[in-house]
Amino acid sequence: MSHNPRRQFLTQTAALAATPLLAGVAGDVFAQAPARKLGVALVGLGSLATNQIAPALLKTRNCRLSAIVTGTPSKADDWKKKYGIPDKNVYDYKTMNRMADNKDIDIVYVVTPNSLHLEHALAGAAAGKHVFCEKPMEISVERCQQMIDGVKKAGKMLGVGYRCQFEPNHLECVRLAKEKVLGDLKVIDANFGFAIGDPTQWRLKKDLAGGGCLMDVGIYCLQTARMLTGEEPVWISAAETKTDAVKFKEVEETIMWQAKFPSGVVVSSVSTYAANGLAGFRAATARGWFGLEPAYFYGGNRGRRSDGPEINIQVADQFQTELEDFADCILNKRPTKVAGEMGLTDVKYLMAIYDSVKKGRPVTFS
Ligand code: NDP
Numbered sequence: 437m438s439h440n441p442r443r444q445f446l447t448q449t450a451a452l453a454a455t456p457l458l459a460g461v462a463g464d465v466f467a468q469a470p471a472r473k474l475g476v477a478l479v480g481l482g483s484l485a486t487n488q489i490a491p492a493l494l495k496t497r498n499c500r501l502s503a504i505v506t507g508t509p510s511k512a513d514d515w516k517k518k519y520g521i522p523d524k525n526v527y528d529y530k531t532m533n534r535m536a537d538n539k540d541i542d543i544v545y546v547v548t549p550n551s552l553h554l555e556h557a558l559a560g561a562a563a564g565k566h567v568f569c570e571k572p573m574e575i576s577v578e579r580c581q582q583m584i585d586g587v588k589k590a591g592k593m594l595g596v597g598y599r600c601q602f603e604p605n606h607l608e609c610v611r612l613a614k615e616k617v618l619g620d621l622k623v624i625d626a627n628f629g630f631a632i633g634d635p636t637q638w639r640l641k642k643d644l645a646g647g648g649c650l651m652d653v654g655i656y657c658l659q660t661a662r663m664l665t666g667e668e669p670v671w672i673s674a675a676e677t678k679t680d681a682v683k684f685k686e687v688e689e690t691i692m693w694q695a696k697f698p699s700g701v702v703v704s705s706v707s708t709y710a711a712n713g714l715a716g717f718r719a720a721t722a723r724g725w726f727g728l729e730p731a732y733f734y735g736g737n738r739g740r741r742s743d744g745p746e747i748n749i750q751v752a753d754q755f756q757t758e759l760e761d762f763a764d765c766i767l768n769k770r771p772t773k774v775a776g777e778m779g780l781t782d783v784k785y786l787m788a789i790y791d792s793v794k795k796g797r798p799v800t801f802s
Pocket residue numbers: 479480481482483484485505506507508511547548549550552570571572597598599638644652
């Protein structure tokens with residue numbers, strides 16, 4: 437996977453960004469360690485689980501990697517050795533129901549292809565586990581709703597892996613917008629893309645991915661728009677373009693959308709699987725601007741504001757942060773800020789973007 441440009445651009449600054457802060461906060465983190473760490477079962481041992489989530493779970497103060505679910509037996513052997521996972525905590529997708537009697541597991545973290553999230557989330561919930569699900573939550577509003585209903589019925593908590601909701605540089609931008617530090621927010625330009633490799637991968641298959649670059653990375657720009665405005669769009673208008681009709685036979689290669697928000701803010705966004713180099717946003721305000729470039733990497737996100745100061749808050753591992761928050765929510769019985777409803781709402785707008793492309797006109801929301 438080292439040839440994968442997606443991983444390279446996301447990881448290139450992560451190590452640099454994470455190290456100093458971790459050293460700085462370690463004392464506090466361990467001082468607060470609870471008596472028992474919640475056990476997390478990782479479902480799907482692909483790139484994100486291997487390179488980001490499992491390493492993050494070695495650092496989390498209130499949860500730990502306790503179990504794995506995989507369809508690939510050779511991976512199970514490697515993970516058992518690497519993370520000291522006992523045989524009894526190894527499952528495949530068909531045996532997840534057996535988790536019900538395993539007290540080592542409190543949370544299932546679903547990291548499989550998008551259209552498998554529902555099945556794996558429901559299996560975890562039915563076994564009496566809380567569910568943390570990667571973005572996009574699922575490939576249709578109906579399937580998101582089924583996940584919400586299923587986890588609710590089980591009396592468990594559901595969270596979606598929106599790491600930027602906890603990223604301090606993003607939160608600083610939300611503060612600048614909300615407090616109108618540079619005046620009213622007027623225009624947001626948010627873009628994210630990468631040149632996708634292997635033409636056979638699931639990200640290019642509609643039934644597994646639900647769509648292309650929009651579902652995968654465009655969702656971050658939508659999140660930025662909703663976070664900065666604190667509003668929901670009035671209308672969305674979109675168009676797509678393809679330069680490789682063979683590779684992108686099933687899903688979009690590049691998609692552009694614009695949206696208007698109730699306060700009058702307009703948002704413009706491009707997501708693409710055709711090129712590297714787009715991974716930031718800029719917000720124009722009545723008296724200036726602010727933004728992050730890069731905004732969406734695993735580490736090293738930073739930016740500027742027009743009145744001078746850099747926005748460059750060193751952050752802990754984003755996956756560690758979101759997982760510790762979810763575990764805190766469970767332990768302290770407080771709602772998560774990245775609830776299933778947020779995931780469903782995003783999927784509603786993603787579907788509206790596709791609908792607008794298909795119809796060739798804006799889609800409005802009442
Ligand atoms: P990968 O393709 O690297 O891994 C997916 C894993 O899912 C596979 O390795 C496999 O694990 C399992 N799997 C089960 N069924 C299938 C199937 N039919 N086809 C392919 N894989 C299958 O994907 P990623 O790790 O990059 O992405 C997984 C999820 O995480 C996606 O929803 C994605 O959107 C999200 N993601 C989120 C990111 C973030 O920053 N929050 C970043 C990257 C991805 P096994 O062999 O163990 O069964």
